[in-house]
Amino acid sequence: MNDGGGTKTRILDSSEKLFGLKGFDGVSLRDITADAGVNLAAINYHFQTKEALIDAVISRRIEPVNQRRYELLEGLGPEPTVEQIVEAFLRPALEKLGTANLGSLMGRVMANPDLFVDRIFNVHFAPLAERFIGTLSKALPDLPLTEVIWRFHFMIGIMSHQLLWGGVIERISNGLCSMKDREALLQRTVRFAAAGFKSSER
Amino acid sequence: MNDGGGTKTRILDSSEKLFGLKGFDGVSLRDITADAGVNLAAINYHFQTKEALIDAVISRRIEPVNQRRYELLEGLGPEPTVEQIVEAFLRPALEKLGTANLGSLMGRVMANPDLFVDRIFNVHFAPLAERFIGTLSKALPDLPLTEVIWRFHFMIGIMSHQLLWGGVIERISNGLCSMKDREALLQRTVRFAAAGFKSSER
DNA sequence: GTCTATAACGGGATAGAC
């Protein structure tokens, strides 16, 4: 249950949690009102439609994360290493999405390309992706742009999977892999992805 | 539309296609009957419930892929390289899942951990994962088992994302990245993942 | 095995009082 903040915020918080847990189609507006302790009509009053609610839930979290990515990238100096660029991209996702169910929420977004490629990806991610791909290209001058883009997608795949499976990864690894130490997880991921980026083209 | 094979096969084929395109919750039994050209009651006759239909759709495709993975792994000889092991895992996914919408179907599975971790993952993937992780551990004797498992998950993430976003990746990269040359894509993915596996632990 | 018809239910959205 969720009883902090105003009605609108409580709706967003509960939606975020439930969407992350069960997917967008898997959660009804009635599920949300029950969790948020608000009336069904309040959702339509504040957000008109379910689709608009979904967009509001996502946008509220994407922008701070991407803002932080820009900040970290710009704080790197003129000739950043691949490791630093990769970390600038991944750290905010683990930091800001680490609490609550934001991780699985973003995982749900990445898991629905057809649904979000126009509404979310092209709006919120495309400019950011271009910026990071450009910076990576400079740090990897021998790698063709096409190859950089592919590898950027590989990195996004690692991140999405981590966000989605974070909740069960400890269980299916018999307790060996824990998400608790986020800094260690980040460094582990950065090493893997950076090594991939720096590998020879053939 | 789909008009080959018997009723049961047509239902499976259409389900596979539509589930891949729109997700399990996003497709109604009526969508399936319309595409398959069969009657609504035929689904209940052959599969009883929607959940059982989903499981049947998935199981029909998972086992041949995993069988091929075992075959490739066993064909490698006593001391395979990391590249060879990674390729043995990834190739069947791209080969057998390359046609139709099998790719996005498997992506949907990987995108729903809570739904499938018990029904699918633990049943079909767990033994396979253990086998591959063991083989990778032998090829990477200095890497702790925990680290091998983490990196195995990173690889799965790359694969899942590729399966899910394959359909839109060409569009969002302005035509630069194409899924058409599957062999090139496979080699590109193997290089990236193998480099990640072989990177130093810290 | 395959159809029509329908039951039984839950979904999103809205009207209108307060």
Add this chain to the structure above:
DNA sequence: GTCTATCCCGTTATAGAC
């Protein structure tokens, strides 16, 4: 802004004729 009550639609599943 928040409530109750309700509309209307699509959903899964089933009954029963053929």
